Amino acid sequence: MNKSEILQIIQDKLSAKIDNLERLIAETRASNNETKSSMGDKFETSREMVQQEINTLQIQLNENRNSRNSLKTINTNLHQTIGLGSLVQTEKGFFYIAVSLGKIISNENKIFVISMESPLGKALSGKKMGDEILLNNMKQTVKTVW
Template identity: 70%
Template sequence: MDKSEILDLLHAKLSEKIENLERLIAETRAANNETKSSMGDKYETSREMVQQEINNLQIQLNENVKARNSLQFINLNPHQIVGLGSLVETDKGLFYIAVSLGEITLGKQKIFLISPESPLANALTGKKNGDEISLNGNTQIIKNIS
């Protein structure tokens, strides 16, 4: 499994999310401006709700930009010990420690993209091949790290 392919896919997914959020923010701002000019003060509550939606979208945008920027710190070299940028195969699945984006399929292989701050990543960090981790009553054995 080529980690650079996974990283390229992460960049693409995050860039797509960022573009969509930027578009949504622009559209919502435009709708809010139209409401301001045509409806007057009696619709102040709905304008505030639209502003809250813009703020929520902006928070999501900032989180995705931060996640995409964090990808530049990932080392693609093979790892002996689990850490940021590790592709970890356990007896339960394949995990890539970078950003939290859920499950992807690359080739015919399912890979779970997890954040370094996630409980699973915390349990795996510092471990090596053959080590065992236990999380929420589930035990996993590390089969391979790359």
Template identity: 65%
Template sequence: MYKPEILKIIHYKLSEKIDHLEYLIAETRAANNETKSSMGDKYETSREMVQQEINNLQIQLNENIRLRNSLKSISVNPHQNVGLGSLVETDKGLFYIAVSLGMIDYEKKKIFLISPESPLAQAMNGKTESEVFSMNGTQQKIVKIW
């Protein structure tokens, strides 16, 4: 497995999410400005709801920027033990421990992108190849770590 390429895919996905959130914030602000100028004080509640939406989008944006920045600390060097930046193959699937972004297809394989804080990553943390761990009553064996 080529971990630098997978890391680029993750960076790209996060950048896409950030760009989309920035677009949504700009569009919502523009809509809020139009509401302010044309509706008057009678629609204060509506304006407050729009402002809350902007705040929610800003929180999501900040979190995605934080996640993208956290990628800088991930080593692409091979790992002996499972931890942040590990690509782990178990008998149940492939997992890249970096950020939680769902699943990607890479070289016709499905790789699940999981956060180091996730229960699955915590169950694997510190394990080496051939070790077995249990998650929700199901045992998995670590086949390979990159």
């Protein structure tokens, strides 16, 4: 498994999400400006709802930017002990510990990108090949750590 390649896929996916959120914010702001100029004060409630949507999108944008920035600290060298930047295989699948992003595909392998703060990330932290974890009454064995 090439961890540098996986990290690039994660960065690309986050960049695409950031670009999409920036576009949505710009479009929503444009619609809010049109509402202000053409509808008058009696539609103040709808303008406020649009502003709340912009605020929600801005929060998501900031979270994704923070996630992308945190990827810069990841070491892609091989790991003996599971931590940030580890690629882990259990009988349940492959897990890359970086940021909360969900499933990606690399070389036809499904890899779940999880954060250290996730329940599974916390359970795996500090474990080594051959160690077992118990999460949600399901036992998993660490088969490989990259």
